[in-house]
Amino acid sequence: MVPRLSTTQDKFMHKVIFDTDPGIDDAMALLFLHKHPQIDLMGVTTVFGNAPIELTTRNALYLGEAWNIPAPVARGAGETFDPSRGGSYWPTTIHGENGIGDVAVPDVISRTADARPAYQFIIDMVRAHPGEITLIAVGRMTNLALVLKHDPDVAALVKDVIIMGGAFDMNGNVSPAAEANIHGDPEAADFVFTAPWRVTVVGLDVTMQTVMTSGFLADMVAAGPDEVKLLSDISQLYIEFYKQRVGDGMVVHDSCACVYLVRPDLFETRSGPIRVVCGGIADGQTIQKPDGRGFPPGHWDGHPSQLITTAVKSDGVLSVIRAALVEGKAA
Ligand code: BDR
Ligand code: CA
Numbered sequence: 001m002v003p004r005l006s007t008t009q010d011k012f013m014h015k016v017i018f019d020t021d022p023g024i025d026d027a028m029a030l031l032f033l034h035k036h037p038q039i040d041l042m043g044v045t046t047v048f049g050n051a052p053i054e055l056t057t058r059n060a061l062y063l064g065e066a067w068n069i070p071a072p073v074a075r076g077a078g079e080t081f082d083p084s085r086g087g088s089y090w091p092t093t094i095h096g097e098n099g100i101g102d103v104a105v106p107d108v109i110s111r112t113a114d115a116r117p118a119y120q121f122i123i124d125m126v127r128a129h130p131g132e133i134t135l136i137a138v139g140r141m142t143n144l145a146l147v148l149k150h151d152p153d154v155a156a157l158v159k160d161v162i163i164m165g166g167a168f169d170m171n172g173n174v175s176p177a178a179e180a181n182i183h184g185d186p187e188a189a190d191f192v193f194t195a196p197w198r199v200t201v202v203g204l205d206v207t208m209q210t211v212m213t214s215g216f217l218a219d220m221v222a223a224g225p226d227e228v229k230l231l232s233d234i235s236q237l238y239i240e241f242y243k244q245r246v247g248d249g250m251v252v253h254d255s256c257a258c259v260y261l262v263r264p265d266l267f268e269t270r271s272g273p274i275r276v277v278c279g280g281i282a283d284g285q286t287i288q289k290p291d292g293r294g295f296p297p298g299h300w301d302g303h304p305s306q307l308i309t310t311a312v313k314s315d316g317v318l319s320v321i322r323a324a325l326v327e328g329k330a331a
Helices: 006-010 024-035 053-066 118-128 142-150 152-157 186-193 214-223 226-246 253-262 314-327
Strands: 014-020 039-046 133-137 160-164 199-202 267-272 274-276 286-288 306-312
Touching: 014 024, 014 118, 014 253, 024 039, 024 053, 024 226, 024 253, 024 314, 039 053, 039 118, 039 253, 118 133, 118 142, 118 152, 133 142, 133 253, 142 152, 142 186, 160 253, 186 199, 186 274, 199 253, 214 226, 214 314, 226 314, 253 306, 253 314
Parallel strands: 014 039, 014 133, 133 160, 160 199, 199 306
Antiparallel strands: 267 306, 274 286
């Protein structure tokens, strides 16, 4: 019998479910996960955030079709974990009215979403591949919180959880205290961070330093496959928004979390339990108690230590993105 060549390779393959609210930087992260040769994208689950759930799900289906991504899409939550929290606004000045930079999207998309809600899709996939799947969540934490609520034992079967969200040693981006993904559903995030699974939180502390200039993106379009042209079209509105904040270019928040999966060596981390402020003027603030620091008894006690990223080699992250998007290679 001819040996399966992929046996050795399998050891280096990362099985991923991508939980996302596309979303312009989400779109880049999705293409990265699809193109990276060491990533097996097993599914895409959607959540409300950058746009209502109808639009983020439509966008995930559209991008999947446009980029020939075989992974199924399952529609997730359209309201906060605690529905009584209520009230959402859509960041249309950043992501556009349609969530993906107001590029024209066909009226009819031939793909349809999986029949299961996102949390059930995640539960089923993780139970079918125990200990193998990494969840990368780059929107609100609502779907992950629903997984824990409906099937708490699944936490032990997830390989890793990587999250884009939070702001630890700096201000947030929707309030001085809070980052958008956490602020959008603080109760869900607190539930996810304190659950018995391994979480790494890639927050604004590193993502705000990771800026892809418009020239870098244009160069990828010139050198790369057609897929990158659509990504560039989608990204122009976002680049316009970020002009006031970073001068030129786009902050690649969600791709940073995906690059962490394959190149954790590009990041520095700090370990300790994380809590989220739920309510009041600091609603959505993420606070870590670093391991080894002594405090009187308090709200961080008895919760698992999780990792946050504190520093990044941003040029390295950009090179890893470029290699995957342009050449389909690992770097
Ligand atoms: C996060 O919020 C969303 O707007 C982005 O897609 C990213 O996930 C950054 O705060
Ligand atoms: Ca996002």
